[in-house]
Structure formats: C-alpha cells, structure tokens
Amino acid sequence: MTDIVVGNSDKLKPAVEEALKSAPTQHQRLLDWVREVAALTEPETIHWVDGSQEEWDRLTSELVDAGTFVRLNEDEFPNSFAAFSDPEDVARVEERTFICSSTREGAGPTNNWVDPEEMKATLTEKYRGCMRGRTLYVIPFVMGHLGAKDPKFGVELTDSAYVVCSMRIMATIGQDVLRTMEEKDAFFVEALHSVGAPLDEGQDDVAWPCNPDKYIVQFPEDRAIWSFGSGYGGNALLGKKCYALRIASAIAHDEGWLAEHMLILKVTDPQGETHYISAAFPSACGKTNFAMIEPTIEGWKAEMVGDDISWITFDDEGKPRVINPEAGLFGVAPGTGWTTNPNAMRGVAKGNTIFTNVALTDNGGVWWEGMTDEVPEHLIDWKGQDWTPDSGRPAAHPNSRFCTPIEQCDIVAPEYSDPDGVPLSAIVFGGRRKTTVPLVSESFDWNHGVFQGATLSSETTAAAKGQVGVVRRDPMAMLPFIGYNAGDYLQHWVDIAKKYGEENMPKIFYVNWFRRTPDGGFAWPGFGENSRVVKWIVERLQGTAGGKETPVGIVPNVEDLDLTGLDADPKDTEAALAVNVDEWKEELPGIDEWFEKLGDHVPAEVKEQRDALGARLDG
C-alpha cells in the first residue's frame, strides 16, 4: 500500500505486536504490508492462517458460537454448515465494482472507474479503524497448483472467519503456500478485505456483519484488490472473481495468455480419444449443469475439470493448455437437484460444505427450490422465518450457494490437479436466445470465433409471461470480469492467434440450447441431450462430421447430429438448427450499437467480421 496515508503504529494492540513478532514468515513485503494494514484498521489481534484441519475445526466452532454458522445434521451433511447473510448482502454488486486503472480509458466503457489515487484516499478513510474488536486473518493462497512453474500467489487480509473457511474450500491456502512464496521470494497479489463493521468496546456482534456502503475495487496495474463492506462470495472470496478473472485478465494481457469465465469439460469418445473443451456462458444458461453433463449417447463419457474459470496458457510449441485455478465449487443451489444434477448433489452430500442462504429442514438439513421433487412440509427459510409450501415466497434465496471441495465430485477428472493443465481442443460460447442463434455453429476461423464471442448475447429472463427477453451483450461471458478496456481485451484475443499461430488455436463453436419453435416450446431438450452437440463438436475436431456452410458459420444438417434414441420431433431439431437470414439481418443493428458502445478500441479484425457477416447475409 504505497502512496496512501497509513494508520498510526502506536495504535497497534499488544496482541497485534506479538503476532507480528512471532509471524511464521520472513517475507519482508508481506510483513510490512500486514503491519501497515493493522495500523490502519486497528484489529484486536492477528491470526496467521495455516490451513489446517484443527484451524477449520476451531473457526467453524467459533462461527457456530457467534451465530454465523448453523452446524448441520452430521449423518446427512457431515462437517457442514449453513450461513445466513444480511438480506442486503446476497450477491455480487456490479454497480459497486470498480476497475481503477491509472486512466479512465484503461478501464474502458464497460467498467466503473474512479481515479486510483482518489479511490485509495476514499477507501483509506473507510478502512481506518474498521477492524476494531475483530481479528485480522492473514490468508496466503495460490490460484492453480502450488507446484506450477509460475504459481499465482495472493494474500488475503480479512476480518471475516466465514471468508477464511470459504477460501479454504475454494483455493489452496495456508502454511505450505506461505513457505513456497517465501522460498521463491515470489510476487503476491495484495487482496485486502473488510466487512466494514468495527465493534466498539462491549458492543455485541451480529451474525453477518457488513456495511451498506460497499466497494469492490481492483487496481489492475498494482495487481491489488481492495474490498469493503460485503461478506458475500464474489465480493469477499477475493481469489475468485477479483483475482482469477479481473486481475488475472490484466496479467494475462501483459503475459500473453487468457483468463476466462469458462468451465472445462473432458470428453472421451467410444474409442477412448479425449478432448478438453472450455465453455463460456452468461449466468442462468446452465453452466454448472453443462460442466457436470451426463451424456445420453452410447459410449461417450464426460468429466469435469472446472465449473467457472479457465486459465489458458500456450506451451513452447504454441499449443494451448488450460487449468482450473480453483479448488472448490461455489454453485448456485436453486435448480441444482437430484434429477437435474445428481453429480453436484452427491458431491455436496459428502459434507465439508458451507451453504449460504439456503433453507433449513426440521431435522437439521438444508433444502432449496429444485433440490428434490417433493417439497418439505415445513422449513426455516433463509431469513429465519417459518416456511410452508403455502408461504408464497421462495424458501432459499435465488442466489443461495453451496461451497464444496471440487475433489468431492465423482466426475472430476483426475488430471484436474495436474499443474501443467490439459490440452485445450475447443472453446464454446453460449447464450440464451429464443430466436436467431442456431443450436450450434462452428466458426470459420479464429477471428470469426472472436467475433462470435465479442457479440455473445443472452436474453434476460422475462418476468411477465409472453414478454420478449431483453438481449444483453456479454463478450465471452466476461462483461463483469474484464479487468481492463473491453476493446483491448478483444484485441488481445485477436493478437493471441497472431502470436502463437492460428493453426495452434482451439476451434471455436457457438451454442444456444434455448431456441424456441414457432409454437413457443423449446426446440431442443437440452441437459444430457446436449451431449449430442458435444459429439458433433468432437467429430468436427476429428474431421469426421458433416456440416453446411451458412452465413453465420458451419451448422450441422439434421443428419449430421446423432439423434439415436432422442425423443424429439425432427421438425423441432430442424428449427433448432435453422439459420434465418431475416432474423440475422435484424441482429446487425444491435451488434453495431454494441460496437459503438465499446468504442474505438474494438479491433479492426473484429469490425471486418461484422462487415463480412453483413455481406454473407446479403449474398
């Protein structure tokens, strides 16, 4: 924390001085930073997180005593807890999220921006004394494998034990990380977090302390994160969205790789040939279900490598490799059920899970909408109220979550933990569109695929029946996560192929599981049947599947898809695959408007793709 007015070292409590003296590290930059933050935030004491089981046991017990955690029924959910947030602190706060690059242009037209010096001055006053009466936890963590050639370290300083426990699930944390960081004298991302709720002497704490004035701030050039006021997931578990996407995308831009909002799927064909596919979807498009897909076609196997984030690097030959930098799943609970996603349910049922804002059953278990077909007679809802099926409101918050170790999931591919990652064959973009976008198309080349990603669109779910959803553009499903100028981000995608060779690039596909038939029904059944589309994608990679050239890409003919045993009208499949020139012409003004919004950083190569599409539609 250079160039800010820091706190007063005289105010360090004896326990803080003691903890600094007996720190389990010699890493000078870390020691200096922790002292500086302690002087500013004035915690009662410091705890150096070691990541051990004893520490987890102690912290979870303390959280139970504090009323933050409810310990769940050990038989059903061993070593698992439910937390209930302040009702105003339930989701990521995009309007309070800032990319504070040195210039406004650096953040681009899609991010909130404040001058970094001004933001640091504002937040310094917010942080002053903000940890009074609380413990400052020091969490050394690594995103990706500790044994990687260039491990991506971070240290989160937080006053929330809920954050410590959640970070233990979502990342590799603790003593070994600290030791390796020290041995390598490695760089680490400074990630400062406070719930922003100091306690006066004698003041009772609340179950979920937070502050109505929230700031989720990234300083991409300093590689630093300052978060204030929220205890919730993406705002507070700083290794996830803040580091592994926003800061990492800026690092990736400078270092020549890609940090993307993509699941990683491993697919094995009946001959045993394996392909890895990364896929980007905006929220509410079935990303988690796709990551854990159960194929409905004979002999095909799917496994999960990741459900949210892909770090794509290029080896000495320019070949792409991908890792999932996370160690846990932070999944949306509602809609995850024993019929829709049994793999997720089996993983969660193994225990060691933190639930947030789900409902409690009368026998000390948890429930949420869509978990079971049968709805319980009585629950305590996420706000602590009695709930019955007649209550007329959801029992779990729609954004309630399960936080569970990824290794507990039966279908995790063993190579998930390979520090070198897995070879990447294909990238899939997907959105939710009733019309226009076919079930699947293959891009003509890399730049065409970048154009597909740049114009990725999804309909917001319409509240009123019959109302057409509003189409929102979400480039590569990264809109809230690009840590710099979105136009420069697209240029980086274009440049990657120039740097490593177009022939090395993964093939790009664009899918839409949500196309409707003229009578309004879904044209494609989705879920496990999407494996038929995955099969076509893999066969295109292998050069064995047919397809027809359309103005928007190569689209399978109905007979190019394996529809064996599919209970669907071939007319519907035809409708799912249709490319309607008039619909696409209507799409163009929206694309132009979008590029206008992105401004003059949109690459010429991407604008050329827009013109080429227009010409193909006219031709």
Ligand code: PEP
């Ligand atoms: C989050 O909000 O912490 C999160 C993981 O976001 P999302 O599910 O939208 O990716």
Ligand code: NA
């Ligand atoms: Na861990």
Ligand code: MN
């Ligand atoms: Mn996500």
